[in-house]
Amino acid sequence: xxxxxxxxxxxxxxxxxxxxxxxxxxxxxxxxxxxxxxxxxxxxxxxxxxxxxxxxxxxxxxxxxxxxxxxxxxxxxxxxxxxxxxxxxxxxxxxxxxxxxxxxxxxxxxxxxxxxxxxxxxxxxxxxxxxxxxxxxxxxxxxxxxxxxxxxxxxxxxxxxxxxxxxxxxxxxxxxxxxxxxxxxxxxxxxxxxxxxxxxxxxxxxxxxxxxxxxxxxxxxxxxxxxxxxxxxxxxxxxxxxxxxxxxxxxxxxxxxxxxxxxxxxxxxxxxxxxxxxxxxxxxxxxxxxxxxxxxxxxxxxxxxxxxxxxxxxxxxxxxxxxxxxxxxxxxxxxxxxxxxxxxxxxxxxxxxxxxxxxxxxxxxxxxxxxxxxxxxxxxxxxxxxxxxxxxxxxxxxxxxxxxxxxxxxxxxxxxxxxxxxxxxxxxxxxxxxxxxxxxxxxxxxxxxxxxxxxxxxxxxxxxxxxxxxxxxxxxxxxxxxxxxxxxxxxxxxxxxxxxxxxxxxxxxxxxxxxxxxxxxxxxxxxxxxxxxxxxxxxxxxxxxxxxxxxxxxxxxxxxxxxxxxxxxxxxxxxxxxxxxxxxxxxxxxxxxxxxxxxxxxxxxxxxxxxxxxxxxxxxxxxxxxxxxxxxxxxxxxxxxxxxxxxxxxxxxxxxxxxxxxxxxxxxxxxxxxxxxxxxxxxxxxxxxxxxxxxxxxxxxxxxxxxxxxxxxxxxxxxxxxxxxxxxxxx
Amino acid sequence: xxxxxxxxxxxxxxxxxxxxxxxxxxxxxxxxxxxxxxxxxxxxxxxxx
Numbered sequence: 001x002x003x004x005x006x007x008x009x010x011x012x013x014x015x016x017x018x019x020x021x022x023x024x025x026x027x028x029x030x031x032x033x034x035x036x037x038x039x040x041x042x043x044x045x046x047x048x049x050x051x052x053x054x055x056x057x058x059x060x061x062x063x064x065x066x067x068x069x070x071x072x073x074x075x076x077x078x079x080x081x082x083x084x085x086x087x088x089x090x091x092x093x094x095x096x097x098x099x100x101x102x103x104x105x106x107x108x109x110x111x112x113x114x115x116x117x118x119x120x121x122x123x124x125x126x127x128x129x130x131x132x133x134x135x136x137x138x139x140x141x142x143x144x145x146x147x148x149x150x151x152x153x154x155x156x157x158x159x160x161x162x163x164x165x166x167x168x169x170x171x172x173x174x175x176x177x178x179x180x181x182x183x184x185x186x187x188x189x190x191x192x193x194x195x196x197x198x199x200x201x202x203x204x205x206x207x208x209x210x211x212x213x214x215x216x217x218x219x220x221x222x223x224x225x226x227x228x229x230x231x232x233x234x235x236x237x238x239x240x241x242x243x244x245x246x247x248x249x250x251x252x253x254x255x256x257x258x259x260x261x262x263x264x265x266x267x268x269x270x271x272x273x274x275x276x277x278x279x280x281x282x283x284x285x286x287x288x289x290x291x292x293x294x295x296x297x298x299x300x301x302x303x304x305x306x307x308x309x310x311x312x313x314x315x316x317x318x319x320x321x322x323x324x325x326x327x328x329x330x331x332x333x334x335x336x337x338x339x340x341x342x343x344x345x346x347x348x349x350x351x352x353x354x355x356x357x358x359x360x361x362x363x364x365x366x367x368x369x370x371x372x373x374x375x376x377x378x379x380x381x382x383x384x385x386x387x388x389x390x391x392x393x394x395x396x397x398x399x400x401x402x403x404x405x406x407x408x409x410x411x412x413x414x415x416x417x418x419x420x421x422x423x424x425x426x427x428x429x430x431x432x433x434x435x436x437x438x439x440x441x442x443x444x445x446x447x448x449x450x451x452x453x454x455x456x457x458x459x460x461x462x463x464x465x466x467x468x469x470x471x472x473x474x475x476x477x478x479x480x481x482x483x484x485x486x487x488x489x490x491x492x493x494x495x496x497x498x499x500x501x502x503x504x505x506x507x508x509x510x511x512x513x514x515x516x517x518x519x520x521x522x523x524x525x526x527x528x529x530x531x532x533x534x535x536x537x538x539x540x541x542x543x544x545x546x547x548x549x550x551x552x553x554x555x556x557x558x559x560x561x562x563x564x565x566x567x568x569x570x571x572x573x574x575x576x577x578x579x580x581x582x583x584x585x586x587x588x589x590x591x592x593x594x595x596x597x598x599x600x601x602x603x604x605x606x607x608x609x610x611x612x613x614x615x616x617x618x619x620x621x622x623x624x625x626x627x628x629x630x631x632x633x634x635x636x637x638x639x640x641x642x643x644x645x646x647x648x649x650x651x652x653x654x655x656x657x658x659x660x661x662x663x664x665x666x667x668x669x670x671x672x673x674x675x676x677x678x679x680x681x682x683x684x685x686x687x688x689x690x691x692x693x694x695x696x697x698x699x700x701x702x703x704x705x706x707x708x709x710x711x712x713x714x715x716x717x718x719x720x721x722x723x724x725x726x727x728x729x730x731x
Numbered sequence: 732x733x734x735x736x737x738x739x740x741x742x743x744x745x746x747x748x749x750x751x752x753x754x755x756x757x758x759x760x761x762x763x764x765x766x767x768x769x770x771x772x773x774x775x776x777x778x779x780x
Contacts (some may be wrong), residue, residue: 045763332734335737337734338733338734338737339734342734342737342738342741345741346737346741350741350744471772524748524750525747525751525752526748526752526755528744528748529745529748529749529751529752530752532745532748532749582752582755582756689754689755689756693775
């Protein structure tokens, strides 16, 4: 197997290159830090298995941050056959600093000059022949989005991998005097017996520089691996160099590396008067404006939610009708004659439960599509910048908001994204706050309850829940920062704002379909299993009388504790909280199982239809739903900004889950308030089990227990507050 | 006969669903712990345990 590692600065398109080469679907995004741990993609070419490794984006290879350690350790200890150093063409000088560091590690390497199409668009010129000579490795101009240079890149990478299996001793390009000094030490090391085994594992350039730099991580490693203390090695030589250059040793090397990068660019790149940041600067003047920046963000979120809700509602409704009126009907007919318990399991347990979750597939499609557009555009990082002032109140800086933005999609990567923060206390504080962000799995719950209780205000209510998550996270942060274990180091915000890019439709669609497919797969496997268990607990012991079932008993036992929250007068809502810890979507499936639609009594005889007739009817309904969906996305006026189709409209066509849910509190003026209190509880209660596993993995069992405690107390307080204060307005 | 067919279908669906639930609960889902796939797994330490 050939191992190819992709290394480079953050946000230079490493993951996009891998996806383009391997046809994989690793997560990409236009912000630094999408990849916080190494990811892999495999494929076979001409019978040869190829393993592409996506390393976290780094600016340097110091031992001070987690992702730099991951990248450095992988290259040193896993020894990839070749490194593809991805360099952003429009920002070569800064990117080449890492190139010089990678060369010190001594693995065979080639450079991919990515975003080369943008480089040409700016009318920049590169003397490629000279550039190759100066960097000392092969160079390929690429564009992952435009599929440019990919074949050539892979071809050269494979050739390099096959031809040179050993480490390479690159010329580091430092000035002659420093080179001479280093060569002297290298000679000493090569001829010293004690270095023999170290040289088998580490490159000579790397050993020399790290000893001189007194790299703590390297010195500790050598001590533990070879029982050798190198902390005072070449001390007089180090001092001599520091005196000669009048700088500390780390700065000497760092400045030389920058010098090498600058020199290469000066001699090979001709830039035009155009700047890659012209367009970005113009937009940022508005979007990052001190006064209107944040309101614009909330306005954008409002529009975003309105489009998601308006666009998906007709399609959700169609899926609902399809499952109940078509699949349910014909499966029900097929099951006639089988035992009641089996009929209930299939119709209510499997089709009802799975169908209840699948109804919201269009909602997820729209959410992921618009989220993908935001991620690809480069706006996400700006939000971190805008939030900097607010985050400072928690002792954090805006960078800590990045994991929280990621949490809008899913809490699991949000927990891993805390790795980009420098100190442990900041990481811990952010990891407590991130699960309060409203992840995609909670959206079907909002979709159901807002459609059932809020009609035209659904979009506004959902946005308020997203906002509530942010506010609760902030308040939690402000309280926790007073405790010793969460006191973060005050640091200025240093964050790279990527240039705005027109999102690639291909990338956005791929990510949308991939995430939606995961949702459907999860609904049909993990969630279905939980729902089958729940069906058993609601069917027995009274053969389908859910109000006397085991689940109802559990709900009624807990209900008195939750009474102040308002929603606990129905055992169904209380009982739904426990399985929601497995996965939030379970709430929707559970409601579909236990709540029944009251069929209106009809005096007329039922119309007799055929299978083909029904199928045709469903086809026509789908076309109408697609048309309504398209109209829903584009047709809203500012006066009618949060106006999804009304409940009446939805129920005209749909018969299932929304009507059933509205029967929780029929004709109750406090019904919407109880529904809101319930949604807030689901938003803030213990996250799903995979998020807990991620917290345990990153911070240990004790901390996971702490997060569980916080996320049990907080929803209780918030929901009680919402209901008790809210009801004052109804008295 | 119809009952037998439905029971078989339900058992197959149940097997797939519960197997997936087991993997999910033990942190092995989403990445695959089978040969070769485990490398991609965030929770690879728990694979095979």
